[in-house]
Amino acid sequence: MSYKGFTREFGALLVAAGLTGMMVYAHAAEVAIQLPPEVNSFKQDVGAEIANAQCLICHSVEYITTQPKMLRPFWKAGVQKMQQKYGAPISDAQVEPLVDYLVKNYGVVTNAPGAVSPGTASQASADSGKNPADGPGIATKYGCLVCHNVSAKVIGPAYRDIAAKYKTDAEARSKIAEQVRKGGSGKWGPVLMPPFPQVSEGETAILAQWILGLK
Ligand code: HEC
Numbered sequence: 001m002s003y004k005g006f007t008r009e010f011g012a013l014l015v016a017a018g019l020t021g022m023m024v025y026a027h028a029a030e031v032a033i034q035l036p037p038e039v040n041s042f043k044q045d046v047g048a049e050i051a052n053a054q055c056l057i058c059h060s061v062e063y064i065t066t067q068p069k070m071l072r073p074f075w076k077a078g079v080q081k082m083q084q085k086y087g088a089p090i091s092d093a094q095v096e097p098l099v100d101y102l103v104k105n106y107g108v109v110t111n112a113p114g115a116v117s118p119g120t121a122s123q124a125s126a127d128s129g130k131n132p133a134d135g136p137g138i139a140t141k142y143g144c145l146v147c148h149n150v151s152a153k154v155i156g157p158a159y160r161d162i163a164a165k166y167k168t169d170a171e172a173r174s175k176i177a178e179q180v181r182k183g184g185s186g187k188w189g190p191v192l193m194p195p196f197p198q199v200s201e202g203e204t205a206i207l208a209q210w211i212l213g214l215k
């Protein structure tokens, strides 16, 4: 579906380029990355009317389209944040249809890390105590590494940079635990980290210990 959308847009781009009489044929690859101005409305689908009416009051559609393709809890938390923290006038009855729409059009329904069988990895880490060496395994299990890398910024900050930021902060562990449990944005930029309430306290402690120990 998105592939079809892409070819259509690409076709429109070529037509537009042709109409303006640009000498595109010699530089087709360069022209192709000059995207047309973003249209300030949501993709047509069930629920788009709610998003168009409710989400463009305060900001442009890019706030939604530039988010990583995320699961339902991310979008639900996002909509509730807009509603509760920023005072977006969304009625409670609109929340679920709106989240359905956002997940379908700008998110994903399932992803591989979430599909890992829940029992085994947490069992193993619970049994082995608080060993930071388990950090990478837990981070993989919950999909943290989709957005984070140890040494480079991806969607979220590099874990090494987080360790550096918290080097002298005695509350680092509880702040990291809070970030994992509740998600959030604004500490490193506008992109929202989704909440991970499914990560156990023990696993969170291991993750925090591992991240803070990175140099
Ligand atoms: C009442 C104003 C308002 C409305 C209405 C609103 N937002 Fe926001 N939104 C904000 C503010 C303020 C920010 C934070 C801006 C910043 O950090 O630059 C934001 C940021 C965002 C972000 C970026 C991530 C984040 O949490 O900072 C997303 C995603 C988002 N909004 C989605 C939505 C969606 C979906 C809707 C429709 C349900 C919506 N917004 C409606 C005020 C609003």
Ligand code: HEC
Pocket: 068, 070, 139, 142, 143, 144, 145, 146, 147, 148, 155, 156, 157, 162, 175, 176, 179, 180, 184, 185, 186, 187, 188, 189, 190, 191, 192, 193, 194, 196, 199, 207, 211
């Ligand atoms: C969808 C992408 C995404 C996923 C998945 C994700 N994060 Fe993040 N993470 C972010 C973003 C974006 C930020 C920056 C948020 C901000 O600016 O406040 C962040 C920030 C953080 C921080 C820094 C908090 C601080 O206080 O400065 C930690 C620690 C963290 N993430 C750990 C994790 C762990 C552990 C997981 C897996 C359980 C995880 N993240 C999964 C995107 C993600």
